[in-house]
Amino acid sequence: MIGHRFSAAAETYDRHARPQLALAQSVVSMLPEMYPENILELGAGTGQLTRLVTGRFPEVPIDAVDVAEKMVAHSRAAFAAYPHINWIVGDAQTYWGGDRYPLIVSSAALHWVTDLPATFENIFQSLEPGGTFSLGMMLRGTLRELHELRREIAPEKTPGLTLPSYEETRDALQAAGFKLERRQHAEEEILYDDARTFLRAIHEQGVTGGKVSSGNAPLTRGELSRLVADYQEEFASDGGVVATYETATFLLTK
Template identity: 70%
Template sequence: MVKMISERFSAAAETYDRHARPQLALAQSVLSMLPEIYPEQILELGPGTGQLTRLLSERFPEVLIDAVDLAEKMVAHSRERFRRFPHITWLVGDAQTWRGADPYPLIASSSALHWARDLEATLKNVYANLESDGCFVLGMMLEGTLKELHDLRAEIAPEKAVERRLPTYEATKTALQAAGFTLERCKHSEEEILYPTAAAFLKAIHEQGVTGGKVSAGATPLSRSELSRLVADYQDNFAVEGGVTATYETATFLLSK
């Protein structure tokens, strides 16, 4: 599973940003939830192409950032892209097991930890990487994300059901508490994003690295005719003026130790 996620995001490294509007909105929400602090060092988990990393380095110029991502190609891509930002160190590692030399005063993550194969174990590891008076700010995609697509897919190919959905809001809060965190603030929202057509929507989520994984794929891929039906039915069922809509359910949490 870890290999699969890292391969999928490595494959999407080149095209991710052009199609990642919901992820950018979540990264901005993560940044806006930060308290008035100026940390000496930051750990970012699952930075991908660096959308949140860029926002963090604008807010905290010159502060050292360790950016740890599972996908080797994503890390290589971002290291090259951010070569003029010597204060950012790009590292390959799994948020569930990676340990810094010393604990960090600030840990941030956006649109990444919902992929964790064991959310509670991952959050426990984040807790261990955090200084005793440090803070952790987390943006998560949640179960309601792409619900229209899931429902339609289940109707078209019920035997090819999606194996695992994203965590729920309640399950995420429970896992955060079990890991030891104190919840300081949170924002839970559901938003509909407009795409020009159903075909453009499916292409966009594929290029975010989202398809082929637990969000929208089952163990067996859809056949060509099932896929055509999915596109046509999505267009019919979810058309609004100007395109089709897709739901994204997200939460942003500010946590302390």
């Protein structure tokens, strides 16, 4: 399901991905001076982080894994000029490349997995002893205004699952065996032109519709109109509307 939804979003994602870009930048800026022989990226999507990583380590081979087939096809074509980037369809929860990597990176992707502890254990196995894992995560407070309003407007359609919290993520990383070297936990308000633009942007990013923001039934037309109108009124700011993003970046070693 998630793979399918992100595939649908592959063409439009990059135009609306500012919070994701900021997170990808922080994943790269946290890295210490190093010279990895190869790199694994999990949840590579349209390659925002991949582009930054290949800028930082020119020509170092990257295995860029994503669960959405169409997303991988799109990025393989978009990055045709970078033959050292190997685009692979795979699930971060179980992916095994056949060898261990000295550097693994991931940004704005692993909050989607159904079993975070198992995913971190799998990543730990894929990392060389002494290797580095730089991880950017979207956390529970992300889009809290939208979730609050949805609960008010259609309580019976509240999504059953939520994004992982900061503490859950940190604890699962440590339980998997990683050593926490550095971390950065941030909350940021992003300004959108209006409520309609905001909802379109997060839909096109592939943020809506997944386990977190879609309930057991879609909103009716009437509920959706109320959502737009109430969002516009309640979260107006500086001539637009705001949406909160809670993120964390972790620099980890094995």
